[in-house]
Amino acid sequence: MSKKMALGKGLGALIDDAVDPTRKTDLTEEKKVVSELVNEIDIDKIDVNPYQPRTQFDEEALQELSDSISKLGIIQPLTVRALDGRFQLISGERRLRAAKLAGLKTVPAFVRTADDQGMLEMALVENIQREDLNAIEVAISYQRLMDECNLTQETLSERVGKKRATISNYLRLLKLPAEIQLGISQNLIGMGHARALITIEDPKVQIEIYQKTIEEGLSVRKVEELARLANEPKKDNKPKPKQNLGEQEEVLKEHLTNRLGLRADIKKGNNGNGKIVISYNNQDELEAILEKFIKIEE
Numbered sequence: 001m002s003k004k005m006a007l008g009k010g011l012g013a014l015i016d017d018a019v020d021p022t023r024k025t026d027l028t029e030e031k032k033v034v035s036e037l038v039n040e041i042d043i044d045k046i047d048v049n050p051y052q053p054r055t056q057f058d059e060e061a062l063q064e065l066s067d068s069i070s071k072l073g074i075i076q077p078l079t080v081r082a083l084d085g086r087f088q089l090i091s092g093e094r095r096l097r098a099a100k101l102a103g104l105k106t107v108p109a110f111v112r113t114a115d116d117q118g119m120l121e122m123a124l125v126e127n128i129q130r131e132d133l134n135a136i137e138v139a140i141s142y143q144r145l146m147d148e149c150n151l152t153q154e155t156l157s158e159r160v161g162k163k164r165a166t167i168s169n170y171l172r173l174l175k176l177p178a179e180i181q182l183g184i185s186q187n188l189i190g191m192g193h194a195r196a197l198i199t200i201e202d203p204k205v206q207i208e209i210y211q212k213t214i215e216e217g218l219s220v221r222k223v224e225e226l227a228r229l230a231n232e233p234k235k236d237n238k239p240k241p242k243q244n245l246g247e248q249e250e251v252l253k254e255h256l257t258n259r260l261g262l263r264a265d266i267k268k269g270n271n272g273n274g275k276i277v278i279s280y281n282n283q284d285e286l287e288a289i290l291e292k293f294i295k296i297e298e
Contacts, residue, residue, distance in 0.1 A: 040106040049089040066101035078109040091126040121149050136185040139170040172198050180210045192220035196227045199282035205230045228281050
């Protein structure tokens, strides 16, 4: 016997055409809608989801979940859609695998109907919010939501309930060399290490510091320091003529560097003009500089 459950607020906001849960829906019809039926489904009739963002499953954790399912059953139903007389998994592959290990013949599942794009969006968003994906898998999921569901970072931020800056930081991981991305997915380095490595301009130097991080177990702060040094311009051994600044320029430079803690330089022109240059190595440093100026205005 099946029962009907209301769609969660977060997921309901994702699907424009959510149907009335009290209305019966023909699961064989090709409609761009979502129905909310829960049934006990034959485990052999469930096919894995081709849009599943997770690529790795920890065998020990799976066995622990399987033991829990053997004792308590499946607390959170899977999510599937009806397709050609069978069911295709939308989310819950880890629970499905654990259920098979536990020897279950049937599993409880929400049965929904969605077009492929709606299915992709549901699968990615539900997994991002509820599954323990590694940072690279999350980044790939964000990128796929943007590319395949035509979402902007701002819209994606609203859909998944994350700050835009958080999404941007994840997406930047995909610009790292493949070796480093693999290390992130295998939890060899953390998100903090990765964010520091992203700021390095030279991919070869990124890999060198990445390998050094693993070999020596470097802290995030140490990697940030190495990244800052790697981005500093190489010193020219040729002596440069010292520029004589006026009294006002000297006072301004002292205020910027000593009182505000900025890496500032003043270049004086020949006709009373000049430039003030404030340097930063990454987005975090830029945000810190902006915060200092905002406090001054206050």
